[in-house]
Amino acid sequence: MNSFRSSYWICSRCVSLLQRPTSNVSRFRYGGTTKQHRTTNTVHATQDVRPFRMAVIGSGPAGFYTAYRVMSKIPDAVVDMYEHLPVPYGLVRFGVAPDHPEVKNVQDKFEEVASSPRFNFIGNIALGSDLQLTSLTPHYDAMVFAYGASQDRALNIPGENLKGIYSARAFVGWYNGLPEYADLSPILDGGEEAIVIGQGNVALDIARTLLTDVDALRKTDMTDYALETLNKSRIKRVRVVGRRGPMQAAFTVREVRELLNLPSVAFHPIPTSLFPSDTSTLPRASKRLTQFLMKGSPNPASTSPKSWSLDFQLSPQSFNTNSNSTPTSLSSVTFTKTALQGPDLFSPATRAIATSSTITHPASVAFRSIGYKSAALPGLSALNLPFDANLGIIPNDVSGRVLSASLGPGYLTAKHIPGMYCAGWVKRGPTGVIASTMEDAFATAEAIAQDWEAKAVFLGGDGAGWDGISEEVRRKGLRRVTWEDWKRIDKVERERGKVAGKEREKMKSVTEMLSVLD
Numbered sequence: 029m030n031s032f033r034s035s036y037w038i039c040s041r042c043v044s045l046l047q048r049p050t051s052n053v054s055r056f057r058y059g060g061t062t063k064q065h066r067t068t069n070t071v072h073a074t075q076d077v078r079p080f081r082m083a084v085i086g087s088g089p090a091g092f093y094t095a096y097r098v099m100s101k102i103p104d105a106v107v108d109m110y111e112h113l114p115v116p117y118g119l120v121r122f123g124v125a126p127d128h129p130e131v132k133n134v135q136d137k138f139e140e141v142a143s144s145p146r147f148n149f150i151g152n153i154a155l156g157s158d159l160q161l162t163s164l165t166p167h168y169d170a171m172v173f174a175y176g177a178s179q180d181r182a183l184n185i186p187g188e189n190l191k192g193i194y195s196a197r198a199f200v201g202w203y204n205g206l207p208e209y210a211d212l213s214p215i216l217d218g219g220e221e222a223i224v225i226g227q228g229n230v231a232l233d234i235a236r237t238l239l240t241d242v243d244a245l246r247k248t249d250m251t252d253y254a255l256e257t258l259n260k261s262r263i264k265r266v267r268v269v270g271r272r273g274p275m276q277a278a279f280t281v282r283e284v285r286e287l288l289n290l291p292s293v294a295f296h297p298i299p300t301s302l303f304p305s306d307t308s309t310l311p312r313a314s315k316r317l318t319q320f321l322m323k324g325s326p327n328p329a330s331t332s333p334k335s336w337s338l339d340f341q342l343s344p345q346s347f348n349t350n351s352n353s354t355p356t357s358l359s360s361v362t363f364t365k366t367a368l369q370g371p372d373l374f375s376p377a378t379r380a381i382a383t384s385s386t387i388t389h390p391a392s393v394a395f396r397s398i399g400y401k402s403a404a405l406p407g408l409s410a411l412n413l414p415f416d417a418n419l420g421i422i423p424n425d426v427s428g429r430v431l432s433a434s435l436g437p438g439y440l441t442a443k444h445i446p447g448m449y450c451a452g453w454v455k456r457g458p459t460g461v462i463a464s465t466m467e468d469a470f471a472t473a474e475a476i477a478q479d480w481e482a483k484a485v486f487l488g489g490d491g492a493g494w495d496g497i498s499e500e501v502r503r504k505g506l507r508r509v510t511w512e513d514w515k516r517i518d519k520v521e522r523e524r525g526k527v528a529g530k531e532r533e534k535m536k537s538v539t540e541m542l543s544v545l546d
Contacts, residue, residue: 079104079146080480081491083168085155085405086175087111088118089465090452092138094172097473099146102480106146108168108494112154113207114509114541115517116142118176120462121534122206125233126248127240129531134462142511148494151509152542156406158506159497165411165447167496169486170476173422173430173450174469177400177458183225187347192218192358196230196397203237203254205534210253215357216261219392223361225344226397227270229461232283234395235266239293239334249525249532266336267389271343271366273302274321275374281317287336288325294332295325302340304374339389341366343382347394362388402454413448421457422450428472429479447487449476513545520544 080102084091087109095107115121117135124131142149153159164171180195182188192215202212216222222238224231237245242259270277288295298321304310307318321338329335342363350359365387366380401420408415414423414432423431423442430448451472452465460468479486490496501508509517517535525532535541 078491079106080170081105081168081489081493082107082170082172082476083164083493084109084172084174086118086173086452086454087116087149087151088174088176088452089120089134089138089462090176090455090469091118091172091174092141093466093469094174094449094451094473094476095147096137096141097470098476099141099144101473101477104146106148106493108148108150110153110155111149111151112158114152114538115514116149116151122201122204124204125200125237126204126245126250127236129248131462147511149509149511149514150494151514152507152538153501156408158504159501160410161405161407162410163497163500165487166489167492167494168447168489169480169491170447170449171487172428172472172476173405173448173454174452175402175405175454177402177420177453179401179403179420180396181399181401183344183396183398185344185346187349187358190347190349190358191215191356192391192393193347194393194395196224196226196234196395197400199234199395200230203250203258205249205251205536207537210251210536214257215393216257216263218262218357219390220262220264221389221391222263222266223389223391223394224266224268224397225361225394226399227268227338228278228397228399229280229283231268231395231397232279232287234397235268235336236283236287236290238263238266239287239290239336241291246528247530249530249534251534251536252528253536263393264334266334267339267391268336269339269342269344269363271341272378272380273340273368273373274298274318274338275303275314276368276376276378277338277340281313281320284317284320288320288323290325290327290334292327292332292334293325294327294329294335296329296335296337297324298322298338298340341368341380342387343380345386348388358391358394360388360390361394362386400453400458402458411448413445419457420454422454424450424455426471427475428455428468429475446485507542509542509545517541517544 082098082105084095084107091109095109099105099107117138120132120134141147155161180197194212194214198209198212199214201209202214224234238261242255245258246255300322303318303322307315310318343366345362345364347358348360348362349355349357363386365383365385367383368378369381370378372378403420404415404417412432413430416423425431425444428449428451429444430450431442432445433442449472451469455472456468521532521534
C-alpha cells in the first residue's frame with residue numbers, strides 16, 4: 029500500500045473545525061447518558077434547531093474519512109462511530125503489512141478526528157447481532173455503512189479443504205493480530221515449497237512475509253505467535269501464480285521492488301516473450317514495473333537459500349494430496365495453462381482462455397489471494413436496504429447514496445433511500461489502496477453534505493444518537509468501549525511492545541483487550 033503526505037489528509041483549518049464543539053453544546057451531551065432537548069420533528073424542521081447526527085458503521089479508513097469530511101462540511105455535525113471490536117482502525121491495524129509502518133501513520137490523523145468533542149467511538153458493539161440496526165434509525169439523521177470485507181472468495185476446485193490451504197485474509201489477519209484468526213496456526217514447517225494464487229499486492233505481501241528473515245520482522249508489530257511460527261518455517265521457494273501475464277498483473281512497483289531487494293532471496297527470471305519488444309510507448313507506471321521485472325534480483329539463485337517467482341498464464345485446477353503418506357494434507361497444485369486472447373496481448377484488458385495443457389507444482393502450503401467481498405449485516409433487510417451478495421456491495425449511486433429499485437418510479441429508475449449511505453469496500457468492492465478509499469469516502473461525505481444543505485429527506489430521527497440507544501445496550505448486558513478505553517488498550521500494547529523492542533505487542537483476543545479495562 030502507498031503512503032502519502034499527512035498534510036494531504038486533513039488540513040490545519042479542518043482540524044480546528046473538528047475540535048470546535050457544537051453551538052448547542054450547552055443543551056446536548058454527546059456520548060453521555062442525558063440530553064436536555066429532544067425533538068421528533070421532521071428532518072426539514074430539525075435542520076434549523078439541532079445539529080446533524082450521523083452513525084458510521086465501521087472504524088476503518090472509509091469510516092474515519094467519511095466522518096472527518098462530514099464534520100468539516102456540516103457545521104456542528106456529530107458523529108457516532110460503531111465498531112464490533114474493542115479496537116479501531118480496521119484494515120490499517122489488521123490488513124497493512126507489519127513491515128510497512130509508514131502506511132499506518134494515517135492513525136495519527138484518525139486520532140485527530142476522534143479527539144473532537146463532536147465524535148463518539150462506540151466499540152465492542154456488533155450491530156446486527158448484539159444490537160439491531162433498527163434500534164439506530166429513530167435516533168439519527170443518517171447512517172453510513174463503511175464496514176469492510178469479511179468474506180473470502182473461494183476457487184471452488186477439488187481439494188480446497190485440504191490441510192495447508194489458507195485464504196489471504198486469514199493469513200494476513202493471523203500475523204496482524206485479528207482475534208478471529210489468532211488460532212489459525214498455519215503449517216509452514218511441512219515442506220519447502222509454497223504457492224500463492226493471485227498476483228495483487230496482498231499476494232506479494234504474503235510472499236515477502238514468508239521469505240523475509242524473521243529477525244527483521246521482530247522489529248515490527250507482527251504478533252509474537254506469528255513470529256514464532258515463521259521462525260520454524262521451512263519454506264524456501266515461493267511461487268506467486270496468476271491467470272494472465274505480467275502486463276495484466278495487479279501488483280504495483282513498490283511491492284515488486286521490495287521482494288526483488290530482499291537479502292539472500294533470488295528471483296527466477298520471467299520469459300522475455302511475456303513483455304512487449306518495445307517498452308518505450310508504455311504508460312509510465314507500466315514501464316517502470318516492466319523494467320524492474322526484466323532486471324530481476326541482484327541475488328543469484330545458485331547461492332541464495334531462498335527464491336521466488338512470478339508464474340504467469342496458469343489457472344488453478346485442483347489441490348492434490350499424497351494419498352499414501354499424508355492423505356489429508358496438501359502436496360501439490362495442478363494448474364491449467366492459459367493463453368492470452370485479444371488484439372493486443374499486452375493490454376491490461378486482455379483475457380486469458382484455458383488450453384488443454386496442465387502443469388503440477390509441489391507445495392506443502394498454498395494461499396488463495398483472489399479477493400475478498402463484504403457480507404450483508406444481519407438486519408439490513410429489516411431496514412429495507414438492498415445488498416448485492418454477488419458483488420458484495422450495497423447498491424448505490426456511485427456517490428454513496430444507497431439505492432432501492434422498488435422506490436423509484438417505473439421499473440427501471442432506482443431511488444435513494446433517505447438517510448442511508450455507504451463508503452469504502454461495501455460501496456465499491458475491495459479494490460484500491462488507502463488513498464483511493466479516502467477519495468471514495470470524501471465523495472460519500474460530499475453527497476451527505478449536499479443533501480443536508482438542500483434540505484433533502486433524511487431519517488427524521490430525534491437526534492439523540494448514542495444517548496437514545498445506551499439504555500438498551502445496558503439492558504442487554506453489552507459493554508461499550510469508548511475512545512478513552514481504546515487509549516488504555518493502546519497504552520498497554522505499546523508498553524508491552526517496548527519491552528519486546530517493537531512498537532507494540534497486539535493483544536490476541538477480545539477478552540484480553542477488555543481485561544485491561546477492568
